Amino acid sequence: MIPDTLDLESLYETEFDRWLTATVELLKDRQFDRIDRQHLIEELVVFA
Numbered sequence: 001m002i003p004d005t006l007d008l009e010s011l012y013e014t015e016f017d018r019w020l021t022a023t024v025e026l027l028k029d030r031q032f033d034r035i036d037r038q039h040l041i042e043e044l045v046v047f048a
Helices: 008-014 016-028 037-047
Strands: none
Touching: 008 016, 008 037
16 A cells, blocks of 8 residues: 555655556556656656
């Protein structure tokens, strides 16, 4: 479970592995409103 106080945008800049793990967990739990959309989109564009 990802704590409500976790700042994913800041985590992206400091601990990418934790950001990625948290993002995957939020996606699996369908907590779409908590996802760091901007950085997720940037990462997906790299693979496109």
